[in-house]
Amino acid sequence: MEKKLNKQGFTLVELLVVIGIIVILFAVILVAVDPAKRLQQARDAVRQQDTRDFVEAIQEFIVDNNGDLTGLSVDSNAATYEVIGTAGSGCDTTCTAQTTAAACVDLSTDLAEYLASVPMDPASGTAANTDYYVNIDANGNVVVGACDPELATAIEVTR
DSSP states (O other): OOOOOOOOSOOHHHHHHHHHHHHHHHHHHHHHHOHHHHHHHHHHHHHHHHHHHHHHHHHHHHHHTTTOOTTSOSOSOTTOBEEBSSOSSOTTTTOSSSOBOSSOBOOTTTTTTTOSSOOOOTTTOOSSOOSEEEEEOTTSOEEEEESSOSSSSOOEEEO
């Protein structure tokens, strides 16, 4: 008499081998993709766009005022960088990319016509301290940068 073996389904060993292979593939893909780095790159991309938005808004303000900067709240001293925000003090302690003045410069009123809302750093910005700095250099160029870029050494736009 011959016994027929009915093999239905998978053995425990086969299932464990397949699960092990899937786990190894997932770990390799996770390391290759590096989600933390991708998030940092995304935040730096937002910072780059925000600095461009600030520069364009300031330039539109300057054009609308026939080149007159007196209506803009930015300090006229080319050596002074100012953090954009509403805080009256403490702004010099949060910016790592530039040495800035202690008081923030509030551009929300000056640029209200040109910006729907004042951009804020995606990681740490608030209305009181956006974590972006501004300066008008000795040549009259508008300089705006991010205080705390993550992967980039500096994020700054000059026009």
